[in-house]
Amino acid sequence: MSHSKKMPLEISMNFLSLMVLTLGFLLVFYKWSILGSGHIKSFIALPLIAAVVYVAFTFIETSEKNINLPIFISEDRSKNIKYNKLLVNIIKNVMVIGLVVVNWRDLSSVT
Numbered sequence: 001m002s003h004s005k006k007m008p009l010e011i012s013m014n015f016l017s018l019m020v021l022t023l024g025f026l027l028v029f030y031k032w033s034i035l036g037s038g039h040i041k042s043f044i045a046l047p048l049i050a051a052v053v054y055v056a057f058t059f060i061e062t063s064e065k066n067i068n069l070p071i072f073i074s075e076d077r078s079k080n081i082k083y084n085k086l087l088v089n090i091i092k093n094v095m096v097i098g099l100v101v102v103n104w105r106d107l108s109s110v111t
Contacts (some may be wrong), residue, residue, distance in 0.1 A: 010089045017093040024100035031107055044101035050096045057092030061085050
């Protein structure tokens with residue numbers, strides 16, 4: 001059985017987090033063009049960290065040998081892999097969206 005097929009929840013969460021990440025970068029560059037580079041230069045760090053988290057967790061999610069979590073344990077190995085991949089996907093997307101939202105809040109305080 002192929003384990004590479006993604007569930008609709010994973011696909012929608014990946015799409016949402018990539019959209020939020022893209023909007024986060026666009027907002028940083030928009031504020032950068034308005035206010036200049038002095039104040040905004042430090043605000044690029046959180047979207048970059050979010051992008052690194054997204055890439056790293058996507059790598060972990062795609063490899064079956066990296067998914068060895070003792071959270072979902074059953075006799076069916078494919079079921080374990082499926083739900084552990086879902087858990088890694090949820091953690092990845094919550095972290096990415098959370099980092100971008102924190103950055104948005106910080107950017108909104110700079111005027």
